[in-house]
Amino acid sequence: MEIMLLFQGGLNGIMLGLNYxxxxxxxxxxxxxxxxxxxAHGEMYMLGGYVAYFLIGRFGLDFFSTIIAAVVIIGLFGxxxxxxxxxxxxxxPKEALTSMIAAVGLAWVIQMGAVICFGDLDRNVPSTFKxxxxxxxxxxxxxxxxxxxxxxxxxxxxNIFLLRTRIGSAIRAVAQDKEAAALQGIQVSRxxxxxxxxxxxxxxxxxxxxxxxxxxxxxxxxxVILKAFLVVILGGxxxxxxxxxxxxxxxxxxxxxxxFFSVPSVSAITFSLIIILLIIxxxxxxxxx
Amino acid sequence: MSMNLxxxxxxxxxxxxxLAVNDLNFSITKGEILxxxxxxxxxxxxxxxxxxxxxxxTSGEITYMGEKIHRxxxxxxxxxxxxxxxxxxxxxxxMTVKQNVIVGSHxxxxxxxxxxxxxxxxxxxxEGRIDKEIDSILTFMGLSDYYDMLAKNLTHGLQRRLAxxxxxxxxxxxxxxxxxxxxxxxxxxxxxxxCITAIKQQGKTILLVEHNMKAVTSICxxxxxxxxxxxxxxxxxxxxxxxxxxxxxxLGGEE
Amino acid sequence: MIKKPKIIxxxxxxxxxxxxxxxxxxxESYIFHIFCLIGINIIFACSLNTILNIGELNLAQTTFxxxxxxxxxxxxxxxxxxFWIAMPIAMMVSATISLAIGFLTLRFKGAYFLLFTFxxxxxxxxxxxxxxxxxxxxxPGLTNIPRPSMSIPGLFSIKFSSNIEFxxxxxxxxxxxxxxxxxxxxxxxxxxxxxxxxxxxxxxxxGLSAMKFKILGCAxxxxxxxxxxxxxxxxxxxxxxxxxxxxxxxxxxxxxxVGGMGSVYxxxxxxxxxxxxxxxxxxxxxxxxxxxxxxxxxxxxxxxPEGLISIPRNVSHWYGRLSKKE
Numbered sequence: 001m002e003i004m005l006l007f008q009g010g011l012n013g014i015m016l017g018l019n020y021x022x023x024x025x026x027x028x029x030x031x032x033x034x035x036x037x038x039x040a041h042g043e044m045y046m047l048g049g050y051v052a053y054f055l056i057g058r059f060g061l062d063f064f065s066t067i068i069a070a071v072v073i074i075g076l077f078g079x080x081x082x083x084x085x086x087x088x089x090x091x092x093p094k095e096a097l098t099s100m101i102a103a104v105g106l107a108w109v110i111q112m113g114a115v116i117c118f119g120d121l122d123r124n125v126p127s128t129f130k131x132x133x134x135x136x137x138x139x140x141x142x143x144x145x146x147x148x149x150x151x152x153x154x155x156x157x158x159n160i161f162l163l164r165t166r167i168g169s170a171i172r173a174v175a176q177d178k179e180a181a182a183l184q185g186i187q188v189s190r191x192x193x194x195x196x197x198x199x200x201x202x203x204x205x206x207x208x209x210x211x212x213x214x215x216x217x218x219x220x221x222x223x224v225i226l227k228a229f230l231v232v233i234l235g236g237x238x239x240x241x242x243x244x245x246x247x248x249x250x251x252x253x254x255x256x257x258x259x260f261f262s263v264p265s266v267s268a269i270t271f272s273l274i275i276i277l278l279i280i281x282x283x284x285x286x287x288x289x
Numbered sequence: 290m291s292m293n294l295x296x297x298x299x300x301x302x303x304x305x306x307x308l309a310v311n312d313l314n315f316s317i318t319k320g321e322i323l324x325x326x327x328x329x330x331x332x333x334x335x336x337x338x339x340x341x342x343x344x345x346x347t348s349g350e351i352t353y354m355g356e357k358i359h360r361x362x363x364x365x366x367x368x369x370x371x372x373x374x375x376x377x378x379x380x381x382x383x384m385t386v387k388q389n390v391i392v393g394s395h396x397x398x399x400x401x402x403x404x405x406x407x408x409x410x411x412x413x414x415x416e417g418r419i420d421k422e423i424d425s426i427l428t429f430m431g432l433s434d435y436y437d438m439l440a441k442n443l444t445h446g447l448q449r450r451l452a453x454x455x456x457x458x459x460x461x462x463x464x465x466x467x468x469x470x471x472x473x474x475x476x477x478x479x480x481x482x483x484c485i486t487a488i489k490q491q492g493k494t495i496l497l498v499e500h501n502m503k504a505v506t507s508i509c510x511x512x513x514x515x516x517x518x519x520x521x522x523x524x525x526x527x528x529x530x531x532x533x534x535x536x537x538x539x540l541g542g543e544e
Numbered sequence: 545m546i547k548k549p550k551i552i553x554x555x556x557x558x559x560x561x562x563x564x565x566x567x568x569x570x571x572e573s574y575i576f577h578i579f580c581l582i583g584i585n586i587i588f589a590c591s592l593n594t595i596l597n598i599g600e601l602n603l604a605q606t607t608f609x610x611x612x613x614x615x616x617x618x619x620x621x622x623x624x625x626x627f628w629i630a631m632p633i634a635m636m637v638s639a640t641i642s643l644a645i646g647f648l649t650l651r652f653k654g655a656y657f658l659l660f661t662f663x664x665x666x667x668x669x670x671x672x673x674x675x676x677x678x679x680x681x682x683x684p685g686l687t688n689i690p691r692p693s694m695s696i697p698g699l700f701s702i703k704f705s706s707n708i709e710f711x712x713x714x715x716x717x718x719x720x721x722x723x724x725x726x727x728x729x730x731x732x733x734x735x736x737x738x739x740x741x742x743x744x745x746x747x748x749x750x751g752l753s754a755m756k757f758k759i760l761g762c763a764x765x766x767x768x769x770x771x772x773x774x775x776x777x778x779x780x781x782x783x784x785x786x787x788x789x790x791x792x793x794x795x796x797x798x799x800x801x802v803g804g805m806g807s808v809y810x811x812x813x814x815x816x817x818x819x820x821x822x823x824x825x826x827x828x829x830x831x832x833x834x835x836x837x838x839x840x841x842x843x844x845x846x847x848x849p850e851g852l853i854s855i856p857r858n859v860s861h862w863y864g865r866l867s868k869k870e
Contacts, residue, residue, distance in 0.1 A: 085842060089846070092849065097596065100601045100655075100658060101601065101841060102842055104797060105837075105839070105841030106842060107838075108794055108834060109838035109842065116831055226662065226663075229659050230663065233656075233659050233660070237655060237656070237659075238654075262674075267666075268667065268674070271663055272667070275664075279648060282648075282652060282656070341749065364751050367748065367749055367750055372749060373749050379745060379746045380746065381742045381743055383738070384735070384742070391732070391735060392739040395751075396751040412732075455750060
């Protein structure tokens with residue numbers, strides 16, 4: 001019985017881990033390209049959840065199309081934000097500080113806007129996949145299984161995009177050295193815009209993915225940004241593989257940890273572990289420099 | 290005791306897959322003006338940055354006055370007397386010219402924080418002495434008319450001069466100038482060259498990265514030519530200019 | 545930049561004298577309550593400004609305020625020591641803890657400090673809410689924190705139980721805070737802080753150890769945050785972990801940004817303006833109030849990054865340019 005619980009926890013860990021990884025990948029991408037710590041990133045997740053709420057709950061759209069819709073809608077929204085709020089700040093001095101502050105303000109605007117528009121109650125999003133599957137004694141809902149599979153697909157797609165396409169290479173070049181990339185003829189402003197869009201889309205897709213499982217609320221963003229920061233610290237700022245690894249590690253620690261400890265204890269332990277990690281290896285697990 | 294102020298031995302730097310600097314060896318004699326030249330991408334700024342402590346070499350050593358400094362961080366290297374300027378204009382834009390130079394001179398003050406906050410008498414007299422030195426530096430660099438102007442409002446040529454003034458205020462023993470003549474017109478170039486010569490006459494040692502060949506020929510006693518991260522020649526500017534390998538490096542780079 | 549403040553100084557002194565004699569015009573407790581809160585927030589905003597001045601954003605600034613609050617309250621209530629001892633201790637504890645954090649994280653470029661302070665803020669909130677409940681009171685926090693009292697036997701005895709008395713205490717401390725901030729700003733130390741925030745690479749190239757100065761700035765800022773916390777605890781009498789969560793840092797960020805980052809009086813102006821606006825006008829909008837704060841922050845950062853305090857200077861600048869054209 002105990003082992004089954006552990007396996008259950010493990011599967012949960014994978015699901016949570018993928019969720020965190022997707023969000024952190026987006027955050028790392030934005031930070032890597034633009035040097036902005038996007039405090040409003042969590043709100044993209046939250047909005048993605050509401051996209052799912054409306055499309056699945058109100059319009060009865062299927063899961064896959066909803067995810068695609070979330071990617072597109074939140075991605076475009078992200079690009080708009082970059083164009084009107086963050087890009088003008090790059091022309092000014094103290095850019096790092098002002099964009100941090102702008103992101104903090106933005107997070108609050110979006111969160112409060114959501115409270116006003118959608119109300120502050122949790123909303124349920126109906127499951128598209130009903131029923132459960134039994135894998136060798138371990139029970140998992142089809143919903144969660146689908147979530148895991150789609151999550152893996154999204155991560156793989158991102159990987160292919162970054163490694164195999166021309167735009168992906170351009171993004172990686174800018175992440176390594178902005179000036180060198182510009183000298184090679186890459187339009188850094190377009191890459192920045194695109195990266196912000198993709199990063200936000202990743203968070204939005206995670207939000208849509210998790211909506212049927214966790215329900216949506218306007219306050220999700222605040223909780224999620226904390227997890228995203230944890231993952232990014234864990235895996236190393238600006239490291240894409242680090243975000244993936246960190247996400248999975250955090251997901252596991254949380255699901256397995258919750259089997260044995262109370263939620264606040266798990267939080268306290270997680271935070272303390274990460275602080276210790278920061279002391280010993282500040283670059284995180286996979287960070288460079 | 291060697292007269293070499295700075296010695297670079299087997300200096301190598303790799304960025305990922307790119308070999309930016311490869312097994313570089315040279316030394317700088319106290320009191321000389323040494324030019325570091327080569328086509329774009331030859332690795333000059335990388336060498337510069339390693340001496341200044343902005344990043345560590347992949348392998349090799351940098352020795353300054355007998356001390357191995359290649360693992361020190363920038364501020365410590367600066368405290369030892371190696372002061373650099375930047376290729377892209379780097380100033381404290383929102384502060385006045387005078388304030389910029391004050392910041393440059395700070396480490397020679399040894400002010401205590403307490404004294405600074407409460408403006409104690411010893412602090413005030415120390416600051417008074419420094420004020421005189423700052424005035425002389427600003428006059429030396431021809432910036433005395435611009436004391437209260439915000440650095441960001443200066444013309445390009447004046448900004449580059451301010452950068453040198455800030456570096457001088459930090460009382461350098463070895464001054465690293467990264468393309469000091471960049472973007473300057475003929476007259477400004479001449480004035481800057483006169484400054485650099487005057488700085489050398491004060492006993493300071495200078496390492497210069499510069500693209501302006503006429504300028505290099507006129508003030509450098511010795512130059513080192515880099516291409517693709519490697520030293521391809523070394524010697525007086527006149528001798529080096531005749532070297533077919535050097536000529537080919539520059540012509541090749543022009544494409 | 546150095547000559548102008550003379551006129552502004554006079555203006556502020558005038559305002560201050562007006563505030564000093566306020567009890568002659570009204571004895572309404574509620575008004576002094578608000579002024580006390582504004583005063584506490586001014587001290588906090590100044591502390592936040594100190595850290596912004598070194599180019600960093602401390603998301604745990606309210607956490608340090610909370611540390612000051614809890615330590616001060618516990619020293620008075622558990623150790624039966626007077627407020628006048630508890631408060632400096634609270635300040636020092638805050639400053640010391642921030643030294644440790646600063647030492648760990650400010651050595652790195654990039655966003656480590658920001659992320660770490662975020663982490664730290666959440667960790668402290670979780671610890672205060674769920675652990676050592678006998679000591680910290682858990683989620684409901686600590687209550688019945690006593691007002692300070694001061695007595696010299698035989699001469700006088702003041703219990704700061706009325707808001708008017710506390711008002712004067714806070715006024716003195718706000719004055720002290722502004723005095724220290726101003727001294728730093730006008731000193732060479734302040735110049736070095738500004739230099740580091742404007743170009744860290746240039747500062748380092750002249751031998752300035754950015755890390756050392758950032759840590760110092762952080763400690764000063766967090767020390768004053770602890771002061772604000774201690775005052776808050778003994779004024780309001782009730783403190784909970786939620787009071788000092790990350791969300792509580794939003795409004796002060798708005799105060800400083802709106803008032804003017806990097807200036808001494810900017811935070812004072814911003815705090816007073818926004819808190820008055822909030823209390824007397826925006827409160828009625830409920831949730832919209834927080835939304836408006838966020839919008840204000842974005843607008844100011846985008847269009848008037850120097851804050852309201854720069855308006856007089858810009859007005860005279862434009863006026864000067866206009867009159868030259870004639």
